[in-house]
Amino acid sequence: MKLPQQWTAQSAALALSRGYRHFRVVGEQGKGPSRALEIEAILNRAVRLVVPLQHLRDRGLWQPGWQSLSTPAVMQIIPAIDLLDGHCVRLHQGDYGQVTRFSDDPVAQALDWQRQGAQRLHLVDLDGAKTGQPVNDQVVKAITAALSIPVQLGGGVRSAERAEELLRCGLDRVILGTVAIEQPTLVSELAARYPGKVVVGIDAKDGMVATRGWIETSTVKATELAKRFEGTGVAAIISTDIATDGTLAGPNLEALRAMAEASSIPVIASGGIGTLEDILSLLAIAPLGVTGVIVGRALYDGTVDLAEALQAIGPERLQDALTSPTGSITV
Numbered sequence: 378m379k380l381p382q383q384w385t386a387q388s389a390a391l392a393l394s395r396g397y398r399h400f401r402v403v404g405e406q407g408k409g410p411s412r413a414l415e416i417e418a419i420l421n422r423a424v425r426l427v428v429p430l431q432h433l434r435d436r437g438l439w440q441p442g443w444q445s446l447s448t449p450a451v452m453q454i455i456p457a458i459d460l461l462d463g464h465c466v467r468l469h470q471g472d473y474g475q476v477t478r479f480s481d482d483p484v485a486q487a488l489d490w491q492r493q494g495a496q497r498l499h500l501v502d503l504d505g506a507k508t509g510q511p512v513n514d515q516v517v518k519a520i521t522a523a524l525s526i527p528v529q530l531g532g533g534v535r536s537a538e539r540a541e542e543l544l545r546c547g548l549d550r551v552i553l554g555t556v557a558i559e560q561p562t563l564v565s566e567l568a569a570r571y572p573g574k575v576v577v578g579i580d581a582k583d584g585m586v587a588t589r590g591w592i593e594t595s596t597v598k599a600t601e602l603a604k605r606f607e608g609t610g611v612a613a614i615i616s617t618d619i620a621t622d623g624t625l626a627g628p629n630l631e632a633l634r635a636m637a638e639a640s641s642i643p644v645i646a647s648g649g650i651g652t653l654e655d656i657l658s659l660l661a662i663a664p665l666g667v668t669g670v671i672v673g674r675a676l677y678d679g680t681v682d683l684a685e686a687l688q689a690i691g692p693e694r695l696q697d698a699l700t701s702p703t704g705s706i707t708v
């Protein structure tokens with residue numbers, strides 16, 4: 378049955394939802410318990426999102442995840458610059474053999490994203506992650522000095538001294554990956570000493586933590602490592618799904634949900650963002666504690682427009698401006 382093409386809002390089941398408050402039904406799939414509605418949400422004047430509810434249900438995100446949309450969804454979009462030998466690059470699934478070089482002027486690239494409205498920049502020293510030694514410090518320092526927004530850095534931060542050196546240089550946050558699994562106490566100590574400044578990077582291959590430039594995979598579950606840092610003052614966990622990183626194939630929502638549920642530490646999603654819809658799909662798990670998303674290749678490729686994405690989930694979005702419901706649906 379084709380449902381009427383009318384704008385709807387505030388249905389009984391969705392009355393609590395502020396994430397997708399304004400939408401219209403564009404289709405229906407299945408019958409009985411497997412019934413799914415396809416909705417198109419208005420997010421701003423330019424963007425519409427088709428959310429197949431079946432898709433959310435399949436992943437267990439609708440019940441009670443759908444209800445959990447009751448909190449206004451807020452998501453920080455963080456552009457990423459991965460540095461290899463001083464250049465802006467992206468790797469495919471973290472493979473150092475599959476490099477795409479996007480810019481030879483990382484400072485100009487960072488300034489451009491700041492100009493487009495980014496509130497934070499994510500930097501990765503890929504040489505540092507692989508070798509454990511800082512390689513791109515000159516560029517890192519130049520970017521940090523040039524920008525007025527906070528900058529965070531991961532890759533090769535393997536000691537308290539190194540973390541402190543970076544914070545002294547003006548980095549807002551340091552990201553610890555390999556050390557988080559090899560010396561978790563060091564991370565807890567740093568987090569206690571520098572509140573809000575220490576982020577744990579948990580990079581997972583099939584749910585298992587990978588380290589040292591993702592060349593090594595451990596036998597520790599990503600969610601178990603996340604639990605380890607509960608209550609330590611770690612500012613956030615950046616959860617990267619290696620299989621999707623650099624592929625533009627969409628985020629691994631199941632893995633992100635598991636990470637968000639593993640601890641009360643805010644989770645920043647990383648890996649797989651290819652379109653604005655991918656970013657918007659994260660709004661469904663925002664209430665579970667997914668507070669930000671890192672976007673890399675999609676910005677370079679132009680499949681995500683940063684300014685548009687910021688507008689779509691920022692305070693100016695049309696869904697918040699529209700207040701009068703024009704119909705309702707029953708689900």
Ligand code: AMZ
Nearest residue numbers: 471506531532533553554555578590591
């Ligand atoms: O792409 C990769 N191969 C890669 C990458 N992006 N390897 C590591 N990293 C990033 C992690 C994290 O932010 O996502 O480097 C940081 C971890 O580095 P380290 O040196 O602490 O393990």
